[in-house]
Amino acid sequence: MKNNHDLLHIGTKLLNWYYQNARDLPFRKTKDPYKIWICEIVFQQTRILQGLNHYNRFVERFPDVKTLAEASEDEVLLYWKGLGYYSRAINIHKAAKQIISDYNGIFPSQYEEILKLKGIGKYTAAAVSSICFKGKMPAVDGNFYRVLSRIFADDFDVSSSRAFAYFSELSYRIMPNNVGDFNQAMMDLGSEICKPRNPLCGDCPLNEDCIAFSLQKTSQFPVKTKKIKSENLNLQYFFVHREEQFLIQQRKDDFIWKKLFEFPTAIPEVLQQFSKGCKTFQHKLTHKNLSIDIYDVEVTSNEIWDHFVSEHDYLVTDLESSVNRSFPKPLENYIQNLLKD
Structure with a gap:
C-alpha cells in the first residue's frame, strides 16, 4: 500500500469532480448545523428526490432548534409523516430539548459533543461537524464502504463491528483538508456513480485509481458476509x-x-x-x-x-x-x- 501522501491525489480528484458536479440541493446552500442535522436524519433511509418535500415541510414548520423543542411530540410525528422510522422523529425532538437544556440552545460544534445528542451516531456527528464546523472526521456510511472497498479492492467485511473504524482509517489515506466537501463528494459519488449495482464506472473520476475496476471485479465489492434474518x-x-x-x-x-x-x-x-x-x-x-x-x-x-x-x-x-x-x-x-x- 502506498503512503498517505501518494494517495491524496485521489481525494483531490474527487473534490474537483464534486465542485463541477455537486447535486443542487437546498441544504447545500447553508452551513446551519440544525438544518444539516435534520437533512442527514431525513435522508438516511430515504432517497433525496423522495425526501426533499418532507425535509422542506419539516424545516419550514420547525426552522430552528427552539421551535422544534417547544413543539409537542405529536406534532413532530405529524410532520414526519410519510418518512417512516418514527423513532428518529422522537429522537430529534429529544435532542432539540437537549440542545436547549445542555447547550443553551446553541448547536454543539465538537464531534464528541454532537455525538452525545439523542439519536445521533458517528456518521451524522461526523457529517455535521465537518460540513458546519470544519471538523476532520470522515462521515463513513454505506457509500464510503462501497467506494473505498472498490478503490482498494479491499475485502474487509463491511458487516463487521470493526468496519466503521477500519474504513475511517482508510478514508484518511485519501482525505484532503476540506473534509466537509470530501464527505459530501463521497456521498454524491456513491449515490450517483459508484452504485451498489451497475456502477457507472466510465463516468467515475476515480476509475484510473480504482483497483476493482482495473481487475473488472467491482461487483465483488464491498464484501458482506452477515445477513440479518427477517x-x-x-x-x-x-x-x-x-x-x-x-x-x-x-x-x-x-x-x-x-x-x-x-x-x-x-x-x-x-x-x-x-x-x-x-x-x-x-x-x-x-x-x-x-x-x-x-x-x-x-x-x-x-x-x-x-x-x-x-x-x-x-x-x-x-x-x-x-x-x-x-x-x-x-x-x-x-x-x-x-x-x-
Whole structure:
C-alpha cells in the first residue's frame, strides 16, 4: 500500500469532480448545523428526490432548534409523516430539548459533543461537524464502504463491528483538508456513480485509481458476509366505527411504530357480533415481515357504543380529523382508501 501522501491525489480528484458536479440541493446552500442535522436524519433511509418535500415541510414548520423543542411530540410525528422510522422523529425532538437544556440552545460544534445528542451516531456527528464546523472526521456510511472497498479492492467485511473504524482509517489515506466537501463528494459519488449495482464506472473520476475496476471485479465489492434474518410478525387490528366516527389509541414506545396512533388491537365479545369481515395486508419493515389483519367492526347500537367508549381509554375521531394524526403506513393506507370511497 502506498503512503498517505501518494494517495491524496485521489481525494483531490474527487473534490474537483464534486465542485463541477455537486447535486443542487437546498441544504447545500447553508452551513446551519440544525438544518444539516435534520437533512442527514431525513435522508438516511430515504432517497433525496423522495425526501426533499418532507425535509422542506419539516424545516419550514420547525426552522430552528427552539421551535422544534417547544413543539409537542405529536406534532413532530405529524410532520414526519410519510418518512417512516418514527423513532428518529422522537429522537430529534429529544435532542432539540437537549440542545436547549445542555447547550443553551446553541448547536454543539465538537464531534464528541454532537455525538452525545439523542439519536445521533458517528456518521451524522461526523457529517455535521465537518460540513458546519470544519471538523476532520470522515462521515463513513454505506457509500464510503462501497467506494473505498472498490478503490482498494479491499475485502474487509463491511458487516463487521470493526468496519466503521477500519474504513475511517482508510478514508484518511485519501482525505484532503476540506473534509466537509470530501464527505459530501463521497456521498454524491456513491449515490450517483459508484452504485451498489451497475456502477457507472466510465463516468467515475476515480476509475484510473480504482483497483476493482482495473481487475473488472467491482461487483465483488464491498464484501458482506452477515445477513440479518427477517422476522415474521402477525398483527391484528379492529376498525371499530359508528357512522363517521371510529376509535384509535396511541402506541407506547417499547416496540415498532413508537407513539403512533392505531386502531384497537382487541375487542370484547359484545363487539364481535358487529364484525363485517377481515382484510389482510402485507407490509415490510427493516428485518420484519408483517401480516396485518384488519377487522371491520361497524357498531349499530348507540347504547353499546357509548358504554364501550366510556369504559375504555380510546380516542374517538373521524376520517377528516384523522389526517392530523400519525398512523403506521398500513393503517394510513386503510384510512386513505376509506376517504376515497
